[in-house]
Amino acid sequence: MISEPILKVENLKEWFPVRRTIAQILKGERTWIKAVDGITFSINQGEIFGLVGESGCGKTTTGKLIMKLLEPSEGKIIFKGKDVTHLEADKLKEYRRNVQMVFQDPYASINPRFRAQDVLEEPLIIHQMGETRAEREKIIRRALEEVRLIPPEEFMERFPHMLSGGQRQRVATARTLVLSPSMIVADEPVSMIDLSTRAEILHMMKTVQRELGLTYLYVTHDLSTARYFTDRIAVMYLGKIVEMGGADEIIDNAFHPYTKALIAAVCEPIPGKSNTIKEVPIKGEIPSAANIPSGCRFHPRCLYVKPQCQEDEPILKEIDLGHQVACHLIS
Amino acid sequence: MADTNDILKVENLKINFFTRKGKVYAVDDVSFSLKKGETLGLVGESGCGKTTTVLGLMKMIPPPGKITGGRILIKGEDIIPLSEDEMREKIRWEKISMVFQGAMNCLTPVYTIGKQMMETVQEHKEMEYLQAKKRIINYLNLVGLPEDIIRRYPHELSGGMKQRVVIATALFLEPEIVICDEPTTALDVVVQAQIINLIKRLKKKLGLSVIFITHDLATEAEVADRLLVMYAGKLVEIGTNEQIYGKRGPIHPYTEKLLKATPRLHEKVEELSFIPGTPPDLVDPPSGCRFHPRCLEVMEKCKKDIPSLIEVEPGHWIACWRNTND
Numbered sequence: 001m002i003s004e005p006i007l008k009v010e011n012l013k014e015w016f017p018v019r020r021t022i023a024q025i026l027k028g029e030r031t032w033i034k035a036v037d038g039i040t041f042s043i044n045q046g047e048i049f050g051l052v053g054e055s056g057c058g059k060t061t062t063g064k065l066i067m068k069l070l071e072p073s074e075g076k077i078i079f080k081g082k083d084v085t086h087l088e089a090d091k092l093k094e095y096r097r098n099v100q101m102v103f104q105d106p107y108a109s110i111n112p113r114f115r116a117q118d119v120l121e122e123p124l125i126i127h128q129m130g131e132t133r134a135e136r137e138k139i140i141r142r143a144l145e146e147v148r149l150i151p152p153e154e155f156m157e158r159f160p161h162m163l164s165g166g167q168r169q170r171v172a173t174a175r176t177l178v179l180s181p182s183m184i185v186a187d188e189p190v191s192m193i194d195l196s197t198r199a200e201i202l203h204m205m206k207t208v209q210r211e212l213g214l215t216y217l218y219v220t221h222d223l224s225t226a227r228y229f230t231d232r233i234a235v236m237y238l239g240k241i242v243e244m245g246g247a248d249e250i251i252d253n254a255f256h257p258y259t260k261a262l263i264a265a266v267c268e269p270i271p272g273k274s275n276t277i278k279e280v281p282i283k284g285e286i287p288s289a290a291n292i293p294s295g296c297r298f299h300p301r302c303l304y305v306k307p308q309c310q311e312d313e314p315i316l317k318e319i320d321l322g323h324q325v326a327c328h329l330i331s
Numbered sequence: 332m333a334d335t336n337d338i339l340k341v342e343n344l345k346i347n348f349f350t351r352k353g354k355v356y357a358v359d360d361v362s363f364s365l366k367k368g369e370t371l372g373l374v375g376e377s378g379c380g381k382t383t384t385v386l387g388l389m390k391m392i393p394p395p396g397k398i399t400g401g402r403i404l405i406k407g408e409d410i411i412p413l414s415e416d417e418m419r420e421k422i423r424w425e426k427i428s429m430v431f432q433g434a435m436n437c438l439t440p441v442y443t444i445g446k447q448m449m450e451t452v453q454e455h456k457e458m459e460y461l462q463a464k465k466r467i468i469n470y471l472n473l474v475g476l477p478e479d480i481i482r483r484y485p486h487e488l489s490g491g492m493k494q495r496v497v498i499a500t501a502l503f504l505e506p507e508i509v510i511c512d513e514p515t516t517a518l519d520v521v522v523q524a525q526i527i528n529l530i531k532r533l534k535k536k537l538g539l540s541v542i543f544i545t546h547d548l549a550t551e552a553e554v555a556d557r558l559l560v561m562y563a564g565k566l567v568e569i570g571t572n573e574q575i576y577g578k579r580g581p582i583h584p585y586t587e588k589l590l591k592a593t594p595r596l597h598e599k600v601e602e603l604s605f606i607p608g609t610p611p612d613l614v615d616p617p618s619g620c621r622f623h624p625r626c627l628e629v630m631e632k633c634k635k636d637i638p639s640l641i642e643v644e645p646g647h648w649i650a651c652w653r654n655t656n657d
Contacts, residue, residue: 054519054520054521054522055490055519164609166609194376194377194546195376195546195547195548195589195592195593196376196588196589196592196605196606197605197606197609198592198605199592199594199603199604199605200605200606200607202603203602203603203605221519221520222520223520223596224549224594224595224596225594227594227596227599228594228600228603248599251596251597252597261521262520262521263596264524265520265521265523265524266520266549266596267523267524267527267547267549267550267552267553268549268552268595268596268597269548269549269551269552269576269590269593269595270552270576271552271572271573271575271576271577272572272573272576273552273553273572274370274531274552274553274554274555274556274572275531275556277528277531277532278524278527278528278553280521280524280525280528282521285489285491285492285521285522286489286519
C-alpha cells in the first residue's frame with residue numbers, strides 16, 4: 001500500500017476576512033476567521049485518509065481547498081508532483097476530472113429534475129468524454145454497476161425521488177466514477193444515511209476503491225466509521241492537525257488529550273451504562289475560529305494544561321513510527 | 332404487563348395516514364408501558380414509525396394521519412377521548428412533554444431566549460412576570476446554562492446550548508414524562524455525550540420518565556433501561572439493556588442485524604454487516620411478518636402469518652416465528 005504520495009499539502013491556510021467596523025477600518029485593523037491555519041499532510045496513492053474533528057474545526061474547508069472550490073490564502077497543494085495551488089480555468093477543469101467529490105447530503109446534491117442517467121451524463125458532456133451517446137451510455141452503465149445499482153437499465157431511468165437515501169449516495173458516487181478520477185474527496189458521505197445502510201455504502205465505497213485503485217480523502221466527525229473505513233487518520237482542532245497516524249494506532253494509542261476526549265465521547269453498544277454518567281475528559285465547547293486561544297489552541301479545554309501551553313504553540317512531533325502529535329505533554 | 336408502577340401505558344395503538352395512495356399503516360397495534368423513573372429507548376430505521384408513535388402519545392398527529400384504535404393511559408387515564416382543549420390545558424407540557432427532532436433549529440431567531448420561554452409559561456400558567464422570570468433562570472441553571480442566556484438570541488448560541496434551551500423549555504411545566512426525539516443526532520460527539528449526561532442527571536433529579544428515540548443502537552446503550560425495537564410500524568422486540576446488549580444479545584433477526592451494522596470503535600472489523608434492502612412501503616406492507624422480505628432466516632410461515640409478541644424470558648419479548656416455537 002505504501003507508495004508515492006498522490007497529494008501533498010504544505011502549510012495550507014484559509015483565512016476568511018471578518019467584516020470590520022468603521023473604527024477598525026480607520027485604525028487599519030484586520031481580523032480573520034482562521035478556518036484552516038497551516039496544515040501539512042500527504043496522502044499516498046491508493047490510500048484512504050480520514051480527516052476527523054468536530055464541526056468548526058476546518059475539515060470541510062480543507063476538503064473544499066483540495067477540490068479547489070476555495071482559493072487558499074497561503075500554502076501549497078501538490079497533486080501528482082505538480083503544484084496545483086493556483087490554476088487557470090482550463091487546467092482547473094483537467095484537475096477536477098482527476099479529483100472528484102461526494103457531498104454530504106444526497107437529497108440536495110442531485111438535481112431533482114434529472115434522471116440518474118442525466119446526472120451521470122452531465123460530467124461526461126462537460127469534460128467531452130465519450131464521442132457518441134451510445135458510448136456515454138456504456139460508461140454510465142459501467143459506473144452504475146460499479147456502485148451496485150444493478151441492473152443499471154432500471155436505475156438509469158429513475159428520478160431522484162424514486163431512489164432511497166442510500167441509492168442516491170450510490171448515484172452520487174457513480175457520478176464521480178464516470179470521469180475515472182484518481183482521487184475522491186468524500187465529505188461526510190454517510191452522515192445523512194440510516195445506520196443500517198451506512199455500512200452498506202461504506203462497504204461499496206471501499207470495494208470500488210480497491211477495484212479501481214482510488215485514493216479517498218474521507219472527511220467525517222465519526223471516529224467509529226473512520227476506524228473501519230480509513231488507513232490513516234488526521235485529527236483536526238480549530239484549523240490545525242493535532243494528531244495523525246495509522247487508523248488503529250490513533251484509536252488504540254491516542255496521545256493527544258483532544259483525541260482521547262473524542263474517543264471517550266463515542267457511544268458504544270455495551271450493556272449496563274444506562275445509569276452511569278460518562279466522563280468525557282474535556283471542558284466546555286469549541287471556541288470560535290475568529291478568536292483562537294494563544295499558545296496551544298486546545299489549552300482552555302484541556303484537563304492537563306501546563307503554563308507552557310498558554311504561551312507556546314506545539315508543533316507536530318513523531319512519537320512512534322508514522323504517529324505524530326502536537327502537544328507539550330510529550331517529554 | 333400490568334403494573335401499578337406504569338406511568339404510561341399504550342394498548343394496541345393504531346395510527347393510519349389516509350393518503351391519496353391509500354391507507355398507510357404507520358403504527359400498527361403497538362403496546363408498551365413506561366415505568367416511573369425509567370428510560371425507554373425506541374429504535375429503528377427512519378420511516379419505521381418511531382416519531383409517529385410518540386406524536387400519537389402527544390395527540391399531535393398531523394393530518395391526514397389519525398389515531399384509529401387503542402388506548403393511551405397516562406396514570407390510568409385514557410387520553411384518546413380528550414378534546415384538543417383538554418389536551419392543551421391538562422396534558423401537553425404539564426404531564427407529558429417533548430423535545431422535538433431538530434427543535435434546536437426551530438427557535439425563533441427574532442426573539443430572545445427569555446421571551447420564547449416566557450411565552451410557554453404564560454400560555455399555561457398564571458404567574459407574575461418576575462416569578463416566571465425567576466423560574467426560567469432556575470431551569471436554565473438546571474440544564475447548565477448561565478443566567479444571561481435569557482437576553483441572548485438563538486444565533487448567539489452553539490448547537491449544544493440551543494439543545495439545552497429546548498430541554499429546559501420541555502421541563503419547565505414539570506411534566507412527569509419527557510419524550511426526546513433524536514436529541515443528539517445533529518450534534519458533535521463531545522456535545523452528544525454532554526447532552527446524554529444532562530438527560531441522565533435531570534432524570535434522576537426530577538424523577539422523570541423518559542422515552543428516548545434514536546436510530547443509533549450505540550447511543551441507546553448509554554441511556555435506555557429498556558428498549559423497544561420498531562420495524563415498519565410494529566414492535567419486533569422489547570428487552571432490557573442487559574438483554575439486548577449483553578452476552579446473549581438480541582433475538583429478533585432485525586435487532587441482531589441492526590446491532591451488527593453498528594460500528595464499534597474499539598473493535599477492528601474487516602467488514603461491517605448491513606441489512607440489504609429498504610423498509611417497506613406502509614401503504615401495502617408485506618404479508619405475514621413485515622421483516623420477511625429482508626430476513627435471511629425466512630421460513631414459509633413468516634410469509635403468511637403475522638407473529639405476535641411473545642415473552643421468551645422475563646421482560647424479553649419478541650415477535651418472530653423463527654425463535655418462538657409453538
